[in-house]
Amino acid sequence: MRKPVAAPEPEPVAPVSVYVSNPNVHEQTVTRVTHHTDSLFSFRITRPQSFRFRSGEFAMIGLPNAERPVFRAYSVASPAWDDELEFYSIKVPDGPLTEHLQKIAEGDTVLLRPKATGTLTLDSLLPGKRLFLFSTGTGFAPFASIIRDPETYEKFEQVIVTHTCRTAAELAYGHEVVAGTREDPIVGELADESRLVHFTSLTREPHAVTGRITDLMEAGTFPKAVGVEAIDPEHDRAMICGSSRMLADTKDLCIRFGLEEGSNARPNTFVVERAFVDAK
Numbered sequence: 056m057r058k059p060v061a062a063p064e065p066e067p068v069a070p071v072s073v074y075v076s077n078p079n080v081h082e083q084t085v086t087r088v089t090h091h092t093d094s095l096f097s098f099r100i101t102r103p104q105s106f107r108f109r110s111g112e113f114a115m116i117g118l119p120n121a122e123r124p125v126f127r128a129y130s131v132a133s134p135a136w137d138d139e140l141e142f143y144s145i146k147v148p149d150g151p152l153t154e155h156l157q158k159i160a161e162g163d164t165v166l167l168r169p170k171a172t173g174t175l176t177l178d179s180l181l182p183g184k185r186l187f188l189f190s191t192g193t194g195f196a197p198f199a200s201i202i203r204d205p206e207t208y209e210k211f212e213q214v215i216v217t218h219t220c221r222t223a224a225e226l227a228y229g230h231e232v233v234a235g236t237r238e239d240p241i242v243g244e245l246a247d248e249s250r251l252v253h254f255t256s257l258t259r260e261p262h263a264v265t266g267r268i269t270d271l272m273e274a275g276t277f278p279k280a281v282g283v284e285a286i287d288p289e290h291d292r293a294m295i296c297g298s299s300r301m302l303a304d305t306k307d308l309c310i311r312f313g314l315e316e317g318s319n320a321r322p323n324t325f326v327v328e329r330a331f332v333d334a335k
C-alpha cells in the first residue's frame with residue numbers, strides 16, 4: 056500500500072490590508088488628469104454635494120490603497136462655485152501619497168475628508184482695493200481658486216497674481232488657468248487684463264523677467280512691471296503661498312511694507328499659507 060502523501064502546508068499568506076469604506080470619508084471619482092511636466096500634474100474629481108469650502112482653502116486627500124490611507128493637505132485649485140474639485144500637485148518620487156497619486160487615471164477613486172480649512176481666504180483680509188497673490192511653484196494652486204471666484208472681484212478692484220518658477224514649463228498650469236479664467240462665462244468679464252494681472256518670473260531659465268519675487272520686489276522691478284508705485288498698507292492686501300523659505304522671506308517684505316498678518320479669526324492686511332503639496 057502506498058503511504059498517503061501529506062497535503063503540502065499552505066504558504067503563509069501576508070495579511071491583506073484593504074481599505075474599508077468609512078462613512079466619514081467621501082469616495083470620489085477622478086474625471087480628468089493632466090500631466091504638465093515630468094514633475095507636475097493636475098487632476099479633477101467629482102464633488103460631493105455636501106462638500107463646502109471657501110476659495111483658497113485646502114482639503115485632505117487620500118487613496119483607497121491601504122487599510123489606513125495616507126491623507127495629505129491639498130489646496131483646492133477650483134473655485135467654490137465649480138461642480139468638480141481640481142488639485143495641482145508636484146510628483147514626489149518617495150512621497151507616501153504623491154508617489155501613488157501621480158499614477159491615477161480617469162475613473163479611479165480618490166478619498167476626500169469632508170472638511171476644508173485654511174487661511175488664504177478673502178474673509179481673512181480686511182477690505183481693500185488691490186489684492187496681491189504671491190506664489191512660487193505649486194503655491195499657485197489656491198490662487199487658481201481665488202482668481203476664478205467672482206467674489207474676489209466684488210471685493211477688490213484689481214488682483215495681481217505672481218508666479219515664480221525655475222523653468223518655463225512650470226508656468227504652464229498658471230497660464231492655462233488664467234487664459235481659462237478670462238474666457239469663463241461666470242468670471243471672464245470681471246477678469247480682464249486690467250483687473251486680473253498675471254506676472255511671471257523665472258529663476259533658472261531666460262524669461263521676460265528673471266529672479267525671485269522677493270528680489271524683484273526689493274529692486275523695484277516687480278512693482279514697475281505691473282504699474283504699481285509701492286505697496287500701500289491702506290489699500291493693498293496680500294496672500295502668500297510657496298515653500299517655507301519663500302513664505303518667510305516674502306512675509307518679511309510684506310511686514311517691511313507695513314502690512315500685518317491676519318487669520319480667519321483676526322482679519323488683517325496679509326495672510327500666509329504653505330504650499331502643502333510639496334510635503335512628503
Ligand code: A2P
Binds near residue numbers: 219220257267302
Ligand atoms: P530659485 O531657483 O532661486 O531657488 P522651489 O521649486 O524650490 O520651491 O522653487 C520655486 C521657485 O521659488 C523658484 O523659482 C525658486 O527660486 C523660488 N524660491 C525659492 N526660495 C525662495 C525664497 N526664499 N524666496 C523667494 N523665492 C524663492
